[in-house]
Amino acid sequence: MPQKIDLTAVLAELGPRFAARAAAHDAGDSFVAENYQALKRAKVFTALIPLEIGGGGAGHAEVCAFLRGLAGYCPATALALAMHQHLVAAAVANDRAGRPGRKLLDKVVAEDAILVSTGAADWLESNGRVERVDGGYRVTAVKPFASGSPLGDLLITSAVYVDPAEGPQVMHFPVSLKAEGVRFLDDWQTMTMRGTGSQTVKLDGVFVPEAAVALKRPQGPFHPAFAVIVTVAMPIIMSVYLGVAGAAAAIARDRAKSRGDDPVAPFLVGEMENLLTTAEIAVDDMVRLANGFDFAPSPDLASKVLVRKTIAANAVIATAEKALETAGGSGLYRKLGLERLLRDAHGAQFHPLPEKRQQLFTGRLALGLEPVAAKPEAPRCAA
16 A cells, blocks of 8 residues: 655655746746656655555645645646646545545546646536537537646546437536647636646547546536535635735735834734735635535535635735735835735636625525526427
């Protein structure tokens, strides 16, 4: 049986090396390939998989803490890794509860596979077209935000199949990123998280075998699978942004100390500490709700996690902005690193669910409604 991975030791060894090249990746819009390769050698991509399956045996909370620390060195590396880890986490949670998940975990262990998600852009509606063919399906779709795709192995994605009897159905399936018909658009030139390699992946008639379809669900309504995904994924992802906020605050504290005679500096630092603490409380409570994969998935639990995600995202952004105010004009210089962290912090708001969509989801549940409103039926043609 493999030995349990020591993520603290991995962070201490790799973190400073990643920090040394973080600014260059940001400035050049280049994927953090060397960092991914180092993480792979250190067996971090299998860290969350239980020892008895061949993984590193790290707990959910341990991985969240690791990602928070890693983000203090290189946010882009931490966020790209979080996209892999949240998919693994969902599979672990499902496997522990007796639901399908082991097949994906076995593949990650056997092939040391790196997973790439398109969930942020897909959510409940998904996009793309699925056509039935002999032995399976042909998928045509454009999938943005495929973080880690330059070195990824499996795209975990979905697309819409219009079933003649059941209407629009979303099918979930893995696709090899080396499969015929997979194209990378190399379009990740952005304001934030520039090193994540989150380019758009285009699927041009990619074949998906019937047996590869892991889930088929109606398009639109909230599905129980998302209660699992949200509960385990959001703490992982927001731990990265908490690390970004912490790094920004550390720079601001140092700058404030250098202005010891400034009577305003302590007030600014105090405001910043309150904001950072708000983010910490929200993220820590998300980790608590995930409870080391021991939870009963439900829309109510998903809503609680999503509320905390919104609170954390807002507090992370506010912390970074207050850090800039605290640092003063020197914070505008790229060499200080604060400007990059401020940009990276703003990515937090776009992970599912953005604030207004979260409030709609939570508000509907609080009123005793389904969390997502039913789409009106398309008009039927006269016979």
